[in-house]
Each structure stands twice: as C-alpha cells, then as structure tokens.
Amino acid sequence: MKLSREKWEKNFSEWLDWVLKEAEIYDYGRYPVKGMGVWMPYGFKIRQNMLELIRKLLDSTGHEEVLFPLLIPEDLLKRESEHIRGFENEVYWVTKGGSEDLDVKLALRPTSETSITFMESLWIKSYKQLPKKYYQVVSVFRYETKATRPLIRLREVTSFKEAHTLHETYEDAAKQVEEAIGIYKKFFDELGIPYMLSKRPDWDKFAGAEYTIAFDTIMPDSRVLQIGTVHHLGQHFTKAFDFKIQRKDGSLDYPHQTSYGISDRVVAVLIAINGDDHGPIIHPSIAPIKVVIIPIPAKDEQIAQKVINYAREIAELLKSHDITVIIDDDMETTPGEKFYIWELKGVPLRIEIGPREMNNNTVFIKRRDTLEGKSVPKEKVVEEVRNLLDIMKKDLRERAYQFMRERIRYTEDLNEAKKILDEKAGVVEVPWCGENSCGLRLEEVTNARVLGIPLDENKDISNSKCIVCKKPAMSMLRLAKTY
Numbered sequence: 001m002k003l004s005r006e007k008w009e010k011n012f013s014e015w016l017d018w019v020l021k022e023a024e025i026y027d028y029g030r031y032p033v034k035g036m037g038v039w040m041p042y043g044f045k046i047r048q049n050m051l052e053l054i055r056k057l058l059d060s061t062g063h064e065e066v067l068f069p070l071l072i073p074e075d076l077l078k079r080e081s082e083h084i085r086g087f088e089n090e091v092y093w094v095t096k097g098g099s100e101d102l103d104v105k106l107a108l109r110p111t112s113e114t115s116i117t118f119m120e121s122l123w124i125k126s127y128k129q130l131p132k133k134y135y136q137v138v139s140v141f142r143y144e145t146k147a148t149r150p151l152i153r154l155r156e157v158t159s160f161k162e163a164h165t166l167h168e169t170y171e172d173a174a175k176q177v178e179e180a181i182g183i184y185k186k187f188f189d190e191l192g193i194p195y196m197l198s199k200r201p202d203w204d205k206f207a208g209a210e211y212t213i214a215f216d217t218i219m220p221d222s223r224v225l226q227i228g229t230v231h232h233l234g235q236h237f238t239k240a241f242d243f244k245i246q247r248k249d250g251s252l253d254y255p256h257q258t259s260y261g262i263s264d265r266v267v268a269v270l271i272a273i274n275g276d277d278h279g280p281i282i283h284p285s286i287a288p289i290k291v292v293i294i295p296i297p298a299k300d301e302q303i304a305q306k307v308i309n310y311a312r313e314i315a316e317l318l319k320s321h322d323i324t325v326i327i328d329d330d331m332e333t334t335p336g337e338k339f340y341i342w343e344l345k346g347v348p349l350r351i352e353i354g355p356r357e358m359n360n361n362t363v364f365i366k367r368r369d370t371l372e373g374k375s376v377p378k379e380k381v382v383e384e385v386r387n388l389l390d391i392m393k394k395d396l397r398e399r400a401y402q403f404m405r406e407r408i409r410y411t412e413d414l415n416e417a418k419k420i421l422d423e424k425a426g427v428v429e430v431p432w433c434g435e436n437s438c439g440l441r442l443e444e445v446t447n448a449r450v451l452g453i454p455l456d457e458n459k460d461i462s463n464s465k466c467i468v469c470k471k472p473a474m475s476m477l478r479l480a481k482t483y
C-alpha cells in the first residue's frame with residue numbers, strides 16, 4: 001500500500017516545519033535568534049544516534065576526537081587569505097568582555113582549520129608523528145545571508161562534525177581524501193541516504209582548498225542539498241602558519257592537510273528522505289524507538305486491564321532483546337489518535353494488541369513505510385521484529401535511491417537543460433569542454449548551480465560536444481537547483 005506523498009513532495013518546506021514541530025523533534029523559528037533552533041528530547045536522540053554512527057566510523061579508522069575553543073582571534077582567522085575571503089561575510093565577532101572592549105576581536109568559529117593548524121604547528125615537528133586525524137563535534141557559526149531553514153541552513157550549526165588531518169605529502173593527503181569518501185559512503189549507506197559524488201568546480205571549492213569533493217542528495221522538492229564535503233587543503237594553511245615538519249629525507253617542508261564535514265543537514269535528510277503525508281519514517285538504524293505498542297481497549301474493564309498486562313509482557317520480551325520499545329497506554333487518547341502521533345514520529349514498527357491478540361497469544365505488527373500489517377504468534381515476535389526492521393532498511397534505501405535516480409536527467413541541448421531545471425529541478429548532466437567560462441555561462445543560462453564533475457559514473461561522452469561552445473567534451477557536468 002502506498003501512502004500519499006502529495007504534501008511531502010509539493011509543499012516540502014511546510015511539511016518539514018510541521019513534522020519538526022508536531023513530532024517534537026526540533027523547535028525552529030520561535031527561539032528569538034534567526035537561524036537557531038532547539039533540539040527537543042526525541043530529536044536530540046535521533047541526532048545522538050546519528051553522531052554515534054559517524055563517531056564509530058571515525059574512531060575505527062584512526063581518528064581521534066578533540067575539542068578546540070569556540071573563539072578564534074582575528075589575526076589567526078585571517079592568516080590564510082583565500083579562507084578569510086571566503087568566510088569574512090559570514091563571521092560572527094565577539095568584541096566586548098563585560099563592559100570592556102576587547103583589544104583583539106574574537107570570531108565564533110565558522111570552521112576550525114585555522115585554530116587547529118595553529119595548535120598542530122606547536123605539537124607536530126616530524127613526519128614520524130604523522131598522519132594525524134583529528135575530529136570534533138561542535139557548533140559552528142555562520143552569518144548566512146541566504147534564507148535560513150531548520151537544520152538545512154542554520155546560523156548556529158549545532159551538529160557540525162569536522163575532521164582535520166595532517167600528512168607528510170600531497171599524495172598521502174589525497175589518499176586520506178579517498179578514505180574520508182569511503183567513510184562517508186558507509187555512513188550514508190547505513191542511513192539509507194542516497195547520494196551523488198561530484199568534484200566541485202574551481203569557483204565553488206571550499207575557501208582555502210586545492211579541491212573539494214561533495215556528497216549531494218535530492219530532497220523531496222527535487223532541489224539538491226549538499227550533505228557532506230571532503231577537501232584537499234594542500235599546504236594552504238600550513239604555509240600560512242609557517243608550519244614546517246622534518247620530512248623522511250631530512251628536509252624541512254610544510255605538511256599537507258585535508259578536512260571533511262557533515263552537519264545537522266544529515267538529520268534533515270533522514271527525516272525527509274522517506275517521508276509521506278503521515279510524517280517521516282525514521283530509519284531503523286538510528287530510530288530512538290524501534291517499536292511502539294498500542295493496546296486496543298476493550299469495553300469490559302477487566303479485559304481491558306488484561307490486554308494492557310499482555311501488552312506489557314510483549315514490551316518486556318522485546319526490551320530483553322535490546323529492542324527499544326514503548327507502550328502508549330495513555331487512557332486519554334483513542335487508538336486512532338495514537339496511530340496518528342506515532343506515524344508522525346516515524347516509529348518504524350507498530351504493534352497493535354487487542355482482546356483477540358491476547359486470547360490467541362499473537363500480536364499484530366504494522367510497518368510504518370507500507371502500513372502493511374500481519375499477525376504473528378507471541379513466540380515469534382522478537383525474530384519477526386528484527387526481520388521486519390532489516391527488510392525496512394533495504395526497502396527504504398531502495399525507495400530513496402529510486403526517487404533520486406528518477407530526478408537525474410542527461411541532455412546535450414542547452415534549452416532542454418534550462419527547461420528541465422525550471423520545470424522539474426533535480427539534476428541535469430551535460431557534456432562539457434572543461435573550460436570554467438563555459439561552466440559559469442551554464443549557471444547563468446540555466447539559473448542553476450554547477451555541482452561539478454561526476455565521480456560516481458562514467459557515461460561515454462567521447463563523441464559529444466560541449467553544450468555551450470561545441471568543442472569536444474572533456475567530461476560531464478552536473479547542474480541543479482540547490483539549497
């Protein structure tokens with residue numbers, strides 16, 4: 001059975017606002033600072049489970065978690081010229097302490113390359129200490145001037161996981177970029193989040209990077225959201241900090257760096273990616289509640305109490321097998337109202353228990369994604385719940401990938417590219433000569449953003465012509481309407 005996705009697709013931003021508030025995930029728009037919201041308990045748990053997953057992946061690949069100060073002195077932040085040029089319009093400054101003016105302006109970190117490189121230059125002297133792979137999970141602050149949106153475009157990015165690595169050579173750092181891409185692939189795959197991998201064009205790489213590789217996904221409104229980025233920073237920051245190490249051959253040289261980050265956006269995608277008009281479907285990997293048990297009351301008091309006792313038995317059984325479950329035995333609400341709220345919270349499985357289930361020693365299990373249900377004998381409930389959660393993981397991922405694939409189109413006709421992006425958004429792939437001028441021209445003509453060169457597919461374009469200048473195409477180029 002397919003639930004309607006009318007609202008979800010046609011009015012996605014209203015749908016997201018409605019879900020975040022009604023499901024008590026994240027309260028946005030009422031806290032009296034623009035671009036800053038409040039994680040409420042249920043949402044906080046989803047966020048914690050998501051961060052636990054990325055921490056596991058980083059800790060198991062030699063990364064060490066650290067914590068750097070929030071405030072970065074002006075001269076440090078401005079040390080790398082490209083970096084500050086890219087961020088200067090987005091930096092929040094602290095200029096007073098109490099009633100005193102500070103003699104040095106302090107930035108609220110927009111990201112931490114400068115503070116981390118500065119400290120590394122005091123800690124690291126030799127290639128023997130390399131590679132170093134640090135990460136931190138912090139708030140970063142960016143005075144975003146484009147429309148702020150809950151989780152998607154914040155001014156306080158509260159779940160910013162930034163990794164910063166240090167290497168002897170350019171090649172070592174390039175290998176680290178590949179490792180980081182692998183880690184993010186595992187992370188998004190485990191969460192069932194579909195992604196495209198593109199190398200950003202030179203004019204849109206991270207400020208202070210050699211190159212940027214980005215993970216993008218297509219949201220329900222068919223606009224593209226950048227959900228993670230990996231940057232090769234070369235020696236940009238180590239040169240700016242005059243930070244040299246002794247190399248294997250005894251010479252002194254600036255080490256090479258990478259950095260890679262994800263943010264609250266991952267939670268926004270998790271909530272949105274498999275939603276329908278009843279609400280989100282929280283992926284079983286990070287759902288705080290895997291199963292909600294809803295007792296169906298009987299008229300007779302006696303029987304109603306027995307049903308609740310039987311439901312509690314089932315709950316204990318699931319809990320004893322480490323399945324997070326809750327019983328909604330609130331006598332004030334009807335089963336229908338309970339179905340509504342728990343579908344809105346996106347709990348993957350629901351177990352309905354009435355007098356019939358109690359008498360037959362069965363339970364009735366319903367999937368949140370298809371709302372299909374089936375009766376299961378009590379002794380099979382643990383096995384069946386585990387089995388259904390695994391099936392849902394697979395189905396949710398496939399359904400999300402199908403949604404994304406349908407919105408990637410290829411064309412060699414500039415007008416058609418413009419038409420597609422205007423009418424359907426999504427992603428358009430076109431043959432490109434590799435000249436930046438043609439890429440920038442494309443953005444102008446289509447009023448869309450170049451995502452970059454695809455790294456996850458190689459369509460044969462050997463005899464295609466650049467969609468702008470008709471010279472032989474060197475590669476494909478992706479364009480999209482983005483957040």
Ligand SMILES: Nc1ncnc2c1ncn2[C@@H]1O[C@H](COS(=O)(=O)NC(=O)[C@@H](N)CS)[C@@H](O)[C@H]1O
Nearest residue numbers: 111152153154162226227228229259260261263
């Ligand atoms: N204002 C924002 N609100 C929510 N998420 C954001 C915001 N700005 C960036 N992000 C997310 O954070 C990720 C990393 O940000 S970034 O600028 O691309 N890269 C860095 O800051 C590098 N220092 C790597 S951590 C982006 O890919 C994007 O998914």
Ligand SMILES: [Zn+2]
Nearest residue numbers: 433438466469
């Ligand atoms: Zn061209």
